[in-house]
Amino acid sequence: MFQFPDLKTNLKKEQFEEKIKGSIHHELAHWLDDTLHNFHITKRVEKQMQKNTRDLKNIPVNVTNFEIEAQMHNIKQLYNKYSDIWDNLTFIDMINKSPSLISVYNSTPKTFKDGWLKKLKTRMYREGLLGKNMVN
Numbered sequence: 001m002f003q004f005p006d007l008k009t010n011l012k013k014e015q016f017e018e019k020i021k022g023s024i025h026h027e028l029a030h031w032l033d034d035t036l037h038n039f040h041i042t043k044r045v046e047k048q049m050q051k052n053t054r055d056l057k058n059i060p061v062n063v064t065n066f067e068i069e070a071q072m073h074n075i076k077q078l079y080n081k082y083s084d085i086w087d088n089l090t091f092i093d094m095i096n097k098s099p100s101l102i103s104v105y106n107s108t109p110k111t112f113k114d115g116w117l118k119k120l121k122t123r124m125y126r127e128g129l130l131g132k133n134m135v136n
Contacts, residue, residue: 072120075098075120088133
């Protein structure tokens with residue numbers, strides 16, 4: 001089992017350039033995805049608000065395909081920052097560099113965590129962002 005950084009360390013990471021750029025790209029990805037695909041995210045959020053839940057059909061929002069699409073933009077910014085050591089990082093090392101991904105990892109229920117990890121790693125592989133030490 002690995003240990004995530006403490007709150008003080010995470011807060012320092014929030015101010016890094018890659019975090020800010022990643023957050024901007026993350027939200028722009030949601031906006032473009034929603035706009036180009038008939039406002040499917042807006043419609044889902046409205047349904048969730050009516051039901052007073054964050055889950056979509058009992059699936060946590062953080063493991064949905066549209067959220068993974070946006071999470072990839074955070075990962076791309078991490079790759080840009082750490083490209084020189086990317087293949088040496090483990091998947092957990094990569095997650096530890098992003099407070100957003102740490103939050104998603106910690107908030108995802110155990111029953112969905114493996115599925116989220118598989119979807120994320122598959123997408124990273126397809127995008128050429130899965131480092132050599134991130135496979136397992």
